[in-house]
Amino acid sequence: MExxxxxxxxxxxxxxxxxxxxxxxxxxxxxxxxxxxxNITEQALGVLAQELKDLHYLLSGFTRERTELGLxxxxxxxxxxxxxxxxxxxxxxxxxxxxxxxxFFERKSEYPGKPVVIHSPSDYPIAYAKNxxxxxxxxxxxxxxxxxxxxxxxxxxxxxxxxxxxxxTKHRQISDQVFVAMWFDPSMEKVFKEGIARxxxxxxxxxxxxxxxENNNKVCDLIIAEIRRSxxxxxxxxxxxxxxxxxxxxxxxxxxxxxxLCQKDQxxxxxxxxxxxxxIVWENETDLYExxxxxxxxxxxx
Numbered sequence: 236m237e238x239x240x241x242x243x244x245x246x247x248x249x250x251x252x253x254x255x256x257x258x259x260x261x262x263x264x265x266x267x268x269x270x271x272x273x274n275i276t277e278q279a280l281g282v283l284a285q286e287l288k289d290l291h292y293l294l295s296g297f298t299r300e301r302t303e304l305g306l307x308x309x310x311x312x313x314x315x316x317x318x319x320x321x322x323x324x325x326x327x328x329x330x331x332x333x334x335x336x337x338x339f340f341e342r343k344s345e346y347p348g349k350p351v352v353i354h355s356p357s358d359y360p361i362a363y364a365k366n367x368x369x370x371x372x373x374x375x376x377x378x379x380x381x382x383x384x385x386x387x388x389x390x391x392x393x394x395x396x397x398x399x400x401x402x403x404t405k406h407r408q409i410s411d412q413v414f415v416a417m418w419f420d421p422s423m424e425k426v427f428k429e430g431i432a433r434x435x436x437x438x439x440x441x442x443x444x445x446x447x448x449e450n451n452n453k454v455c456d457l458i459i460a461e462i463r464r465s466x467x468x469x470x471x472x473x474x475x476x477x478x479x480x481x482x483x484x485x486x487x488x489x490x491x492x493x494x495x496l497c498q499k500d501q502x503x504x505x506x507x508x509x510x511x512x513x514x515i516v517w518e519n520e521t522d523l524y525e526x527x528x529x530x531x532x533x534x535x536x537x
Contacts, residue, residue, distance in 0.1 A: 245270055246280050248295050250357070262310055268357045270295045271302025278313040286317065293323035296363035297481070303339070303361065304487050315477040323363060323481065331459065332362040332373055334403050335488060337382060340392050341400050350389030403463075404490045413440045414465040416482040418474030430523035431469060431496075438531040440466060462486050467535055469527070471496040494530055496523065 245252050245267040252267045262274045283291060294311070297319055301308060311319065339361045343351045353374065355367035364370040374390070377383045382396035392400070413435045417423060427444065435442040443465070445458055462468065462485055470483040470493055483493050495514040502516050515530060517523035 245273070246275075247273065247283070247291050247298075248360075264308075269299065269360060271299040271360075272308040273298050273311070274308045275311040275316075276313065279311045279316045282313050282316050283320075287320050290320050292360065292365045293320045293327075293363060295360040296327075297323050297484070299360035300363075300488055301484055303342070304484065306484065306487070309480055315475070319477045319481060327363040329373075329376075332364065333377060333380075333382075334399070336362050336370075336373060336377060337392065337396060337400055338403065338488060338490065340383065340390070340396070341490075344392060347397065348386075348391055350386040350391055352389040410464055410466040411440050412461070412465045413442050414462050414468045414482070414486070415442050415444045415471075416468060416479045417444070417471040418476050418479070419444075419446045420474060423471075423473065426471070426473070426498075426520055426523065429520040430517070431471065431527060434524045434527035434531065435469065437528055438535070440531070440535075442469075458482065459485075462491065463489065465491065467492040467494065469494045469496065471498075473498040473501050475501070492535065494527065494534075496527070 243251055245265070248267065248269045250267055250269045252265060261276055263277065264272075264274050266272055283294065287294075294316070298308060298311075309315075340351050353361075353370070355370045355374075359365070359367050359370040362370055362373055364373065374383070377396070378385070378390075380395070381393055382399055383390045384393050415427070415431055415435075417427065417431070432442040443461055445461060462482065465486075468483060468486040468491055470479050472479055472495070483495070486493050497514055497516055499516050499518050502514075515523070515526045517526060
């Protein structure tokens with residue numbers, strides 16, 4: 236895109252923004268009131284325009300959600316943008332969008348009864364909606380379900396709405412399942428068996444990796460269901476797979492704890508800031524096992 240660094244429009248949603256800054260890498264970094272914090276390459280924007288037409292809103296949803304959750308933006312490149320966008324498409328049935336809005340209300344509510352103001356033209360990505368009209372429709376459905384109600388210029392969660400939030404997140408108290416998001420490469424099999432799975436079992440939980448299940452369901456539907464059923468999620472970013480980022484973000488959006496891992500030799504290539512987030516950086520299976528076991532026992536309530 237010619238002179239991308241000088242544009243005043245977000246190249247994803249076309250909203251007017253402040254100047255886009257080119258970093259000392261090949262990444263353009265900026266804040267958009269619709270998309271949130273964005274790090275993206277010009278090559279990735281080319282893929283978005285040519286191969287993922289009419290799906291810009293899904294990328295907006297992905298970047299906005301990470302911003303809302305306080306996560307460092309990942310670098311969106313030509314080799315991961317399609318996986319991110321297609322993952323967002325598969326993860327967003329209407330029921331998920333409604334729950335995601337309720338959880339947004341929960342995060343934004345200073346206390347029960349405090350109105351939350353949603354501005355549809357800029358906030359539609361919070362539900363991975365296509366536009367403001369879709370978000371307005373979803374909000375009307377939440378009102379019809381008596382999960383939210385109008386309050387002044389905003390809206391509040393009703394008692395039924397708060398109960399639905401509890402229902403969405405109650406797995407944390409009753410499940411012993413741990414969802415493992417990682418690179419399904421043969422080179423990682425020993426890492427999983429002797430490091431991740433062993434630590435999870437020795438801490439009293441049961442690891443689950445979707446590629447290990449025999450099923451006839453769509454993989455995306457299975458992932459949604461199993462993350463929802465899990466007490467927490469272990470995400471290993473070795474290999475830098477876009478799906479791992481998405482699954483971790485999906486869990487965080489539901490209030491499910493995430494433990495972050497990455498092999499030491501690859502941490503410099505990772506798309507997150509280890510100084511801000513407390514990731515486990517491991518050297519081998521034994522090192523990973525000991526560190527993960529200690530982290531689970533120290534931070535997860537059984």
